[in-house]
Amino acid sequence: MLVAYDPIYAHPLPEGHRFPMLKYELIPAQLLREGVITDKQLHTPAPSDEATILLTHTPGYWYKLQHQTLSDKEQRRIGLPQSPALTLREIVICQGTIDCALHALDHGVALNVAGGTHHAFADHGEGFCLLNDFAVAANYLLQQKLVKQVLIIDLDVHQGNGTAALFAGRPDVYTFSMHGAHNYPFHKEISDWDVPLPDGMHDDDYLRTLADCLPVLMDKVKPDFVFYLSGVDILQTDRYGKLKVTPQGCRKRDELVFQAMKQHDIPCAVAMGGGYSTHIRDIVNAHCNTFKAAAEIFG
Numbered sequence: 001m002l003v004a005y006d007p008i009y010a011h012p013l014p015e016g017h018r019f020p021m022l023k024y025e026l027i028p029a030q031l032l033r034e035g036v037i038t039d040k041q042l043h044t045p046a047p048s049d050e051a052t053i054l055l056t057h058t059p060g061y062w063y064k065l066q067h068q069t070l071s072d073k074e075q076r077r078i079g080l081p082q083s084p085a086l087t088l089r090e091i092v093i094c095q096g097t098i099d100c101a102l103h104a105l106d107h108g109v110a111l112n113v114a115g116g117t118h119h120a121f122a123d124h125g126e127g128f129c130l131l132n133d134f135a136v137a138a139n140y141l142l143q144q145k146l147v148k149q150v151l152i153i154d155l156d157v158h159q160g161n162g163t164a165a166l167f168a169g170r171p172d173v174y175t176f177s178m179h180g181a182h183n184y185p186f187h188k189e190i191s192d193w194d195v196p197l198p199d200g201m202h203d204d205d206y207l208r209t210l211a212d213c214l215p216v217l218m219d220k221v222k223p224d225f226v227f228y229l230s231g232v233d234i235l236q237t238d239r240y241g242k243l244k245v246t247p248q249g250c251r252k253r254d255e256l257v258f259q260a261m262k263q264h265d266i267p268c269a270v271a272m273g274g275g276y277s278t279h280i281r282d283i284v285n286a287h288c289n290t291f292k293a294a295a296e297i298f299g
Helices: 023-033 059-067 072-078 084-107 133-143 161-166 203-221 247-264 280-298
Strands: 002-004 109-112 150-154 173-180 193-197 225-229 268-271
Touching: 002 084, 023 280, 059 084, 084 109, 084 133, 084 225, 084 268, 109 280, 133 150, 133 161, 133 225, 133 268, 150 203, 161 173, 173 203, 193 203, 203 247, 225 247, 247 268, 247 280
Parallel strands: 002 109, 109 268, 150 173, 150 225, 173 193, 225 268
Antiparallel strands: none
8 A cells, every 4th residue: 555745745834823734744653653554655756747737727827836926815815825845845745646546556545645635726726725636636647548537536524626626527527525515615616416514414424425425426427546535624623624523433434435446446546635623633543544444445
């Protein structure tokens, strides 16, 4: 099981910033300490090249990221101050997801410690997302003719609005988003299938909803590749999630997805997405459970 990670993922932010960058250091450290993975499974991605980025993002937006010319308003919309290091981080994350996808084609599954930047649109970023790594990787696989039908399963508590907009009208990429109905983004885009969830949803209802959707997706989409966004902001401890899913329920969610992929022999690349619990340990433990579920099910 390949795990994409680079220390650049843990980008320094101003003190008191609400995005938990520290998790990107703690996740691989905990996986190694607990013996879930070994050093040999850690993969350091190179930066993605310009041609690959431009399969998804506009030249004008890419120029702004390269030359640090985002306006103050654009930076506020993203929520992160621009810098050359931040742009480099983003293209390394994108390549990490591409590398995971290529590995998964041969080995079933691979996971990126970062990624899941689903609020990034072709021409702008939002919600801590500069570049849309799933879209970049999906477009790369399709352009290289390595796959024909992609399914994106987005189980972050926030709708994958950028992903939905990027693939609107694209029959070769099916977007599925199961998210909080009353959560960010407050203007939702239209995915191929959106499942809005009520505030306060507990494990049983959440897992039942997902279990009902997965067979329909497999039958309807018939994907030959899946990107899975495993955000842990569905947790009851999350500051912004508004759902009541326990850590056990969150792990069961991952197991349901991986079991469906394994059953149908569909390769799967995973990115961690969001998580904003008050205590960083709750975020890290839940993310690590995703790796553990993948290791158990795919072997």
